[in-house]
Amino acid sequence: MKAEHYIPILEDAGIRPTSTRLLIYDAICKKSDTFSLTSLEDELQSIDKSVIFRTLSLFHERHLIHSVDDGSGLHKYCLCHNHGHCSSEEAHCHFFCEKCRKTYCLSEDSIPPVHIPEGFIANKTNYIVKGICAQCAKKTSQHLK
Secondary structure (H helix, E strand, O other), X not given: OOHHHHHHHXXXXXXXXXXXXXXXXXXXXXXXXXXXXXXXXXXXXXXXXXHHHHHHHHHHHOOOEEEEOOOOOOOEEEEOOOOOOOOHHHOEEEEEEOOOOOEEEEEEEEOOOOOOOOOOOXXXXXXXXXXXXXXXXXXXXXXXX
């Protein structure tokens, strides 16, 4: 998708589509899995780190990206494919590889409904499966041969 296609998405979210924000959103849209501030900083070296941080905060506030707590201690995000118009039923699961520490989006797997007891208020749900990803498992099995 070209940057001009992102302009209505940002405007619909109440975000002024500056050239820097369009570059950052484009980089995010090209990712198939989760990403961190550091990974974007490495990719977008021409953009100041504080600008990237503020832009991610704005995108998160306007629901264009979601935060993912995978237990690694790093703050990770994933793209909202509904451009900020998703419901809790559309939330998906994630897989955290304990070897390479990468977090994968399991977009086809929705978070199952959970019955919340009366009086409790749920604000956020994370569903993380932990284990070894296919690439790391393949490397491990090759070393055993």
